[in-house]
Structures are given as structure tokens and as C-alpha cells.
Amino acid sequence: MRTYKIKCFKKTTLYRILGALVVVAFCAIVLIISKHNDYPENSPTPTQSPTPAPFACVILDAGHGGFDRGASGIETGIGEGELNLIVTKLVKAELEANNIEVILTRSDENALAGTKKEDMAIRKSIIQNENCDAVVSIHMNKFKDRSIKGPMVFYMKGCEDTGGILANYVIKALCEAIDHPLRRSNPGDYLIVRESYAPAVIIECGFLSNPEDERNLSDPEYQKKLAKGIARGIMDYLLDVKMQELRQD
Ligand SMILES: [Zn+2]
DSSP states (O other): OHHHHHHHHHHHHHHHHHHHHHHHHHHHHHHHHHHHOSSOTTSOOOOOOOOOOOSEEEEEEEOOBTTBOOSBOTTTOOBHHHHHHHHHHHHHHHHHTTTEEEEESOOSSSOSSSSHHHHHHHHHHHHHHSOOSEEEEEEEEOOSSTTOOSOEEEEETTOTTTHHHHHHHHHHHHHHHTTOOOOOOEEEOOHHHHHOSSOEEEEEEEETTSHHHHHHHTOHHHHHHHHHHHHHHHHHHHHHHHHHHHHHO
């Protein structure tokens, strides 16, 4: 009898333990499934928020291309047109990641036409026909004195209150990004900045005639820093302008 009671007690305990294990296993499975599928088939899917409209629009012009190589590196002979496109695409990615629409004048290694004159005419028509907030042309510099180095930013002379402001933001952010002493922006008279209706700048990222600059400008990590600095400057300018527009409304 005692033996039976003991056996009976043991069986009851065993069933309880087994029951508890089944409950724990069931809960674990439910937990795993819910982690893998936040929205089970039968649940209503959450409303997807619409993609916000672009905050602003910027035209990026990678200088030269194709038959027009631009300046050449003093040591490796690397072509300016090739480097301009690399930096331009990196700037594009930075701006687009910040909800800014980007239009490129050229998106591959080719020129826009068979002659320099036609090529520049097409660039001019793109920057005049697209209604954008800013135009940024990206280049690499050269000079007969090989010791000259560092970035420069040009705006159309007489446009201190428009292109000049954009140029100041860009040179500041660019110098900070590559840890270069702050430089002033420079007035100039070049087709891209002269013909643009929107505030426009030409960025000379560095001198291919200087060996140190050439090494830096060919280095992917340095190119990323350059692009981040240029994008930062453009965005600082756009924020400034948009804030002023809001204050005037
Ligand atoms: Zn150039």
C-alpha cells in the first residue's frame, strides 16, 4: 500500500514536471516566433510613412571627363576628370543620405560632347534648366609652383551675398574635414559660376601639381573626408538659407 502511494505520488510529480516543461517550451516557441516576425500574417501591417519630399536640390558638376582629362598628377599622371567624378559621387551619396536631391551634369567617365565648347554648353544648359538651390562644380587644381597646395573655393565676383555665402560655408567645412588651416573663399569669373542662376561655387580640392596633395587626392580615405566636408558645407548653407526663408514667411 505504502509502495503504491509512493508510486502514485511520484507519478503525479512527474506529470506536473512534464506539464511545466511543455508550458515552458510552448512559451519559448511563441517568443522565438514573435521575435522573428514582428508582424504576423494575421496582424494588420503598420502604415508605412511616406518618403519625405527632398529638403533641397543641388546640381553637382564633376569637371572635365573623357577627352578632357583636366590637370594631371605630378607623380602618377592621374587625370583630374577621373578624381573629380569619384569625389562628386561621394558628395552625392552624402547629400542624398540627408534627403537632398542631387542632379549630376555627368555620371560616368565620358565628356558630354566631342569638343570642350560643346561640353561646356551642355553643362551650362543643365545648370540653367534645372531649378536647384545650389550648383557645385568639383575640380582639382594645378600651378607652376609645386609647393602650392590645399583646397580653394571660388564664387562669381560680385555675388558675395549668394555664391559668396555658399563658398564661405564650403571652404570652412572642407578645411575642417581635412584638418587644413582655414582659408578664405575667392572671387573668380568662370563659366559655371557666371552662368548659374542659383548660387554657385567651383571647388578646387587640392593641387595635383603638389606631390603631397596628389597622394592625398588619390587616397580613397582622404576622398571620403573631402566629400564629407563639401557636403557638410553645402548642407550648412542650405539650412541657413531655408531658416532665413522661414523667418521671412
Ligand atoms: Zn579643372
